[in-house]
Amino acid sequence: MRSCLFKVLCMGPIPTHFSFIMDGNRRYAKKMDMGEGAGHRAGFFALVSVLKYCYEVGVKYISVYAFSIDNFKRRPEEVKTIMDLILEKTEGLLEEGSIADQYGVRVYFVGNLKLLSEQVRIAAEKVMEATAHNTRCVLLICIAYTSCDEIVNSVRECCKDKMEEIEDEEGDDLVDIEKHMYMGVAPDPDILLRSSGEKRLSNYQLWQTTHCTLYSPTALWPEISLLHVVWGILKFQRSYAYFEKKKKKML
């Protein structure tokens, strides 16, 4: 049934890059009367399903907002619970039969990784190294990330590069700035889905979403299903011609 549905969807353009803000895990836990951290665990299962649907339909790049720099302001116990879950699932990616293995996914951890604990950072680096040879699909996990921090880092790296050059008469240009973005390893997203109906980007991929369809279904992240992914792709297909025209004008 799902493969028939995907065959129909594939008659139109499929997004190259689908981005997700996984919002609503805590509200879901409250709604279902679950303990702390249970919402995030439920959210993880939703994430795995969404990744499978996207890779099956032909989306090559998926990025997810796993943890914002602003989220460090949460209660220490909550931050620890989330970090423990991230560590557990990151180490899970190294196991045989993991989704990275199944779908040939190259994993990137994108953000200010120096803000993470050594354990999580080492696990992330191990996964990036272990999946570096995978070429079928790409998963970008944005962790300790905000767009503003990304821009600051990019400007810093550009300026450091320019200082190294012997003749540095020319200043930075847009290409230099974009080259140093954390998200520079992937093309700009074609569609961004933020669950739980919130209409803001919360400091996520602000630079990269100039020509990106923004979609905010009211479902909380653990409730996100195949229907939402399909609807997102249909929305992208409806706006495809408009954005192609815009991109051609820019060139």
Add this chain to the structure above:
Amino acid sequence: MDRKQKVRGFSCSIHQIGNLGLRLLWSMVHLLISIGYFVAAAAKAVESRIISSGLLTRYKELNISKLKYLAVVIESDDAVQTSKIVQLLRWLEAMGVKRMCLYDAQGVLKKSKDSIVKMLDNAVLLEELGEKDLMEKPKCMALEFASVSDGKEGVVKAANLLFAEYKELGNRDEQFFTEAKIGEALRAVGCKGPEPDLLLVYAPVRCHLGFPAWRTRYTEIVHMGSLKSMSLGSLTKAIYKFTRVRQNYGK
């Protein structure tokens, strides 16, 4: 050989018929969606009329004080419709909006900013207000006009300014680059506007079309449809809904 060719030709035809069938199904799905959107637009138009008539009491008292800075993004092709834009601004002025930014990617609005301000009874350009006027309670509507040159290109100019300072100082201190420093540099190169609380998008698709990334961290982005379908009722509803939003700012 002949038989093999016939079988090959036959399976090719089956494949082509299959593809045709899938394409037909895909077109039907999109047709149904378009019909759905048409019906939804008609319902919205009726709702908008009811809201404008004042029959719904909850929209009568808008807590406009929560909206400190509004931004409106307009599709550049529609930005030439100055009379529609002036009408929109008059509605916003009547609601009590005092500080706002008008953005279109190609800078069409910037070229007609003086004529737009002249057509309004009591409006000034934000850039003409001094620091003292900005601190005081606004007496009239102050308008900022922005385009893509205030977004990514603005960040590039700010980066070049910082590079010049960094080179002059001769230090290799990575702490030199901070969000505050970038903010300062952006203001120095003329990208001064504050972060809008609400961004209304008048375009065929919900997308911010390159509104300065540095300024949209926690901005609510609401899609209003194309400029030709703008109405007082939908504007009132969008602002009312904004006043009911509660943000955690990542916490």
